[in-house]
Amino acid sequence: MPIAVDVDLVRFEKNLLQIGFFGANDARDKHKTSRRVEQIVFRNGHKVKVAAEFRGSEQLGLPSTTDRDKFIALLKIVREESARTGQIQNPIRFSGYRMIQELGLSRNGEIYEEIVRWGKRMTDTTITSEQVVYFAAKKVYSDEVLHVFRTFRRTGSSNLTGGEKQEHYEVVLEDWLIENLNQRYVIPEDFNAYKQLTRPTAKGIFGYLHMWFHASQGRAVEKDYAELCNLLNVQAYPHLSKIKSTMGLALNELVNIKYIAKWDIQPMSTKTGYKIVLTPGQELLDLLASTRSDTRQDRRELSAAVAIEAKETPLALDRQEAVDALLRLGVLPARASQLAAAHDAGQILDTIEYLESQMTGATRNRVDNPAGLAIYSIENGLPIPADFVTSRRRRELADKATRGRAQREELVNAESVYEEWAERQRQAAVDGRYPGAKLAAKLDEIVATRGRTDEAFRRVPAKQRRAVAMQIVSKEIRAELTLPSFEEWLVTNTQMGLF
Known part of the structure; x- marks a missing residue:
């Protein structure tokens, strides 16, 4: 099934999504320079506790949603370069103007400094992987300290300022990230849909929707509210009204772009707390269907199984x-x-x-x-x-x-x-x-x-x-x-x- 013209497909490295590398916190909040995300997963029939710990500097803080924006723009640039060469290779060079174009931002002097701070933050942040970061080429989980960028530098700048300023940058990705991108250990995301979102929490949830509904084959999913907040690095609230006035607004944004059809917050019966119940939206289902490796029949089955309000539906x-x-x-x-x-x-x-x-x-x-x-x-x-x-x-x-x-x-x-x-x-x-x-x-x-x-x-x-x-x-x-x-x-x- 061909991808619609208005879909701007990028391929997001799966580890950085699964471990919660980009928090939904404000990038200006540098008080917290470390965070730890623990998860329980099943591997080879056994329950295993895995964890990722992130550490940054007091000056730069930890990666946030604004850093994720720029990283997606970089991935789009990388993808276009790899289409010409056959694979992703270091170093990756790009102009500040090109990144500004991809992000759809206004061109000014401050944005170039933001790109520099982003590159430094990505290079500075360390990831301590406790059997959680997966190396696709070696087919093993790492138990070591990692980085995302090996180096980042500004390679050239004009003498002009303001709207006419020109700058160029160079990124060297770490080997594990290069290998995983070339091995296609990735999640496809629509950059155009992503750029319609304004709330950091909505952007944080955006990537996870692709994984959750792919795994559920398009069925509704339920997620522990407190665990999701920990993964997103946002505050968890104990009261239903506060949850709806915070995360609920982010979920409404995802409804607006038709990535979820509806959502609900319900108390859990097996333990104290709340769960978020999400039903997939048609735009996300269409994207998943167009990027699956299954037969066209399987794609039709996936899309039809959750189509709710389409005027002409195979489920009639x-x-x-x-x-x-x-x-x-x-x-x-x-x-x-x-x-x-x-x-x-x-x-x-x-x-x-x-x-x-x-x-x-x-x-x-x-x-x-x-x-x-x-x-x-x-x-x-x-x-x-x-x-x-x-x-x-x-x-x-x-x-x-x-x-x-x-x-x-x-x-x-x-x-x-x-x-x-x-x-x-x-x-x-x-x-x-x-x-x-x-x-x-x-x-x-x-x-x-x-x-x-x-x-x-x-x-x-x-x-x-x-x-x-x-x-x-x-x-x-x-x-x-x-x-x-x-x-x-x-x-x-x-x-x-x-x-």
């Missing part, structure tokens, strides 16, 4: 099927149409198929008020048990298995193995968080709390409430896990990118 037939299924359970026509328009048709069909399976068989207890239970499950995005294979999933596997070549069949089998592995990790996380009787106590707590505060939950029949509570626990713990994507798992920590 699926939505009608979802409406019919809801009506079959006793949902009123108007409510059924509303649910089908607001939620993924596949999710609705899978949920209803699971609920209907609970209403059949001589040994099964009949589900009371199936319409109410279906509405609650769909609106809250409750996952169905992993051991329940829906007919839609069976059809997908069958279609993929017959699509053609042996390589594709092997990939389908690998996807099934990956899903089984991922489910074991999720179940292990649940067991680790709530061992023994703690799980039962937590379920009782959720049932009691939701019974008091959640009107929709109170409509769930009493004998089904513990099962719904278990789905709530599973959903929140899954959202906290940082599991490798299928591509990363498939090659055992070998990067397979978005290309």
Whole structure:
């Protein structure tokens, strides 16, 4: 699928995004000269604690969103140079005027000094990697002290000042960064979309959206609010109203550029605090679809799976099927149409198929008020048990298995193995968080709390409430896990990118 003319694609090095190198703080705040970001990830089936520590000088401070702006502009210049030579090579030379053009800024004397301070800050900042920075060529994680720029210098300046001033610069990138860029260990980003953002937090979240929705295959994602603030290097607030008046404004900017369709802030059931729930927007989905290495059919499936309000959508037939299924359970026509328009048709069909399976068989207890239970499950995005294979999933596997070549069949089998592995990790996380009787106590707590505060939950029949509570626990713990994507798992920590 060709990329639209108005997309200005740059490829952002993945490590610098994942470790939170560019904070969303104000670059003028130099009081904090060090910060540490710790994460829990799964590698080779094991939970591993990794960390990155950043240290800068009192004079220059740590990299921030304004530094990220200039770094993206540099990456665009680098990409154009590499298109002529075949690969990225040191040194990288550019004019100040060229960078100003890329950033869309007004030309004045101060901007040239800002470029110099940016280059010095990028060179000065050290990264202490504790098994977190990935070397794509060597296929290993580093445990050492690193830099991004090896050197930065101003190579020439005119005698003119103000708007007519001309300056030239030279950057030497560190070897690990050159290798990763040439190995395409990168995230594609649309520079034009990025430049529409004004809030530092919105710019900070922008890059992560590409990773999150690529990994979720276009499904909604949930992120721990406090952990996200730590990654962005912004203050976390305990009150919902303050969260909405700070991060909420940044999320609204992302809605405006159609990178997210909607967002919500909800309390977490498994621990104290809030989570951010994000639904992808069509502009981001189109970008992801155009940069995937999968077949065109897979791209259409990804885009169609989350298209919500398009006038001509491939989901029209699926939505009608979802409406019919809801009506079959006793949902009123108007409510059924509303649910089908607001939620993924596949999710609705899978949920209803699971609920209907609970209403059949001589040994099964009949589900009371199936319409109410279906509405609650769909609106809250409750996952169905992993051991329940829906007919839609069976059809997908069958279609993929017959699509053609042996390589594709092997990939389908690998996807099934990956899903089984991922489910074991999720179940292990649940067991680790709530061992023994703690799980039962937590379920009782959720049932009691939701019974008091959640009107929709109170409509769930009493004998089904513990099962719904278990789905709530599973959903929140899954959202906290940082599991490798299928591509990363498939090659055992070998990067397979978005290309």
